Amino acid sequence: MSKARSSKTASKRSRSKSGEAKVVTACLIIIGNEILSGRTKDVNLNHLASRLNEWGVRLTEARVIPDVEATIIAVVNEARGRFDYVFTTGGIGPTHDDITAASIAKAFGVALVRDPQALAIMQRQHKPNDLNQARLKMADVPEGSTLIDNPVSGAPGFQVGNVFVMAGVPLIMQAMLEGLRHRLVGGAPVLSRAVRAFLPEGAVAQGLSALQTRFSELDIGSYPFYRKGTFGVSLVLRGTDQDQLGEAVAALSDLIRSLGAEPIEEPAK
């Protein structure tokens, strides 16, 4: 894929020819030295993961990379070939270290062009004297892009091929993502149930393994915790079939009781 327009769109992938719901995958690329230096705590990964999940899109990988052109190009090109959707956050402001748009244009092998719509937004926001070169940079997008609305602070993000480029500031990123909901076509939504028990993880492990073998289409995760002076474990079951999940929760509850503890269903997500 060397041109933005030639890249596959994910909207055709959500169902296979037989009409069966397919798994739709996504990758998040967090672009920013400030996350890797420890200065800033990323909160976008967790937000994106939760929202995509609700929309039937599975976040399958996330990468945090520095503001380095060659790295952005390589990672974006690898990800857009491997995943249905790619999201990026960070690096679309007016300063010299904001190199995401230019890097992604190079990744797609297209020119960076001043978008008339984005320019009009910037012109509405700034007096002519204040609209300097740095601010005008925020109207530049890879050729063939579609803008992503920014209801918080104006300067838009953009979509090129299956790559969605968003701001790093969490409030702006979240607002941009909500606006994308109608552009994303999800597969079968992932449902989940979670059961907690005050048992050490090592006690439940063997029975849990048998349960995973029996319900092979479900993804069963085990997460230990320490609460009220006792070791416990949260067991999370994920899948696309509500009935199968119900059966597995019943079997898991029996297992927990057989080990002398009480299963406590948690609000899952």
Place this chain on the structure above:
Amino acid sequence: MSKARSSKTASKRSRSKSGEAKVVTACLIIIGNEILSGRTKDVNLNHLASRLNEWGVRLTEARVIPDVEATIIAVVNEARGRFDYVFTTGGIGPTHDDITAASIAKAFGVALVRDPQALAIMQRQHKPNDLNQARLKMADVPEGSTLIDNPVSGAPGFQVGNVFVMAGVPLIMQAMLEGLRHRLVGGAPVLSRAVRAFLPEGAVAQGLSALQTRFSELDIGSYPFYRKGTFGVSLVLRGTDQDQLGEAVAALSDLIRSLGAEPIEEPAK
């Protein structure tokens, strides 16, 4: 590299032949479906980034990947060739979804073996009847590994080649990391200064770009914020030369004053 013992150790890299301090790089691989599903918020990235920075090691990339053997193998093998140090978190518990140790053994092309020291730790912690197969699994490490002490809950992590495998539970991960401090050889520590100004980012961008050109050895980052009803920007300067940082902060302060605002030095990290 197909054997653990043949992989390069980073300890020899911290200084070049000329005696000049070199940049020592690290990659964090966060292994866990629970992070990608949005169920759990990762806090290990930020902690590791901050501590490594203090030790003169630069976190250069982070990846969040699912509990899938082929993915773990591919990502670990790519990272251990590209970075001086690789850290992983997650997937070393007793349950069926804890596949990190076995996957990393495969990545290095070595056998997974029961470590006598790790076994002794597990035997001290559990009565013979409670030391089931699931718990014994936590004593299995790739051949040629060195254990990583776990003062919180016993079951150790391990180091194989330049890869350090730690628990995902933050308290345990943090304790394991502290114990590694003497094993890591850092390069020149990265120093930083930060200056805040109540100016919109777009106003300071042009002067800042000139400053970055003048101080090309420093890494100057610009991070907008919205506080007390006003837009502002935090400008972070990072580098290894304290005097050069001081000069750059003075020049930056002049720039901010020339734009009609007051520079406010922040505690940097």
